[in-house]
Amino acid sequence: MRRNLPPLNALLVFEAAARHSNFTRAATELLVTQPAVTRHVAKLENWIGTRLFRRRGSSIELTDEGRTLADVSVAIFDRLELGLRDIQPRNDHEILIGASFGVAHLWLMPRISGMRLAANAAVNFLTSDDYRSFDDPSVDCSIRFGNGDFGLYCHDLLFPERCQIIASPEFLAAHPEFDPDDPARTIDMKFMFDHGDPHANGWTTWASLYKHTGRPLPDLQKLTKILSYPTMLDMVCAGEGIGIGYWGLDDHLVEERRIERVGPPIVRDGFGYYLVYRQELKAKRAFARLRDFLLSPTTVA
Secondary structure (H helix, E strand, O other), X not given: OOOOOOOXXXXXXXXXXXXXXXXXXXXXXXXXXXXXXXXXXXXXXXXXXXXXXXXXXXXXXEOHHHHHHHHHHHHHHHHHHHHHHHHOOOOOOEEEEEEOHHHHHHHHHHHHHHHHHHHXXXXXXXXXXXXXXXXXXXXXXXXXXXXXXXXXXXXXXXXXXXXXXXXXXXXXXXXXXXXXXXXHHHOOHHHEEEOOOOOOOOOOOHHHHHHHHOOOOOOXXXXXXXXXXXXXXXXXXXXXXXXXXXXXXXXHHHHOOOOEEEEEEEOOOOOEEEXXXXXXHHXXXXXXXXXXXXXXXXXXX
């Protein structure tokens, strides 16, 4: 007997839209246009015969029927994805690691030879500051900043958060008025480089640093936005301004005396950079060897 099922493409699009509560983000995930998402959802609503979303201007909200279908569709696609993983052959000759460009450039690349030797496999990278990119099944594992809450993923702490203001010796000499306890009130804020936190990964920014110390930041708009963390480090090394540095990522610049850490460090319990992966990946021998290497004290140091 033929199954009475809705259009599966439309159901897949609906599931993404329901999960994101946003048609545009669903379109980005699925690599289609936002109007295409709208059409698929409308097609599914016509097939079922009821509204699945309430449109409120630019926002959407699931109806009761939509919420029921969202629960069912998530369970269906989760089960399908897990089932496919069980039958797909594991590629034990390559590992794909997701990481931000800063972490890949500053922490992983200096260790790449040891990583390849330990894994006995090719090691490749997917770089993005949007951690949702690393949820793709093709990504074996990822390096993510956070507080240890990664849902159903397994995670191992690589190194804890420890942030501190960084500046070059030349900048400090040229700005004797600079006070690391309150930079915004002692130097022009254009010298304060801010990489921001556009994807809400939890990174420490100038705004969160000031909040941590209990003082208001005068005007965020006066900060100089530098979206690339490695670029920010280059500019700090050149004496163009100051930034917030992460221990573990800028250690080599401190050791080379190209930058100095000034002011009190910021440490939040549980926050840091984690190795994040699915439970079943432990069965992949190349990953198991790589994980042991990355977690060894000599590698993390």
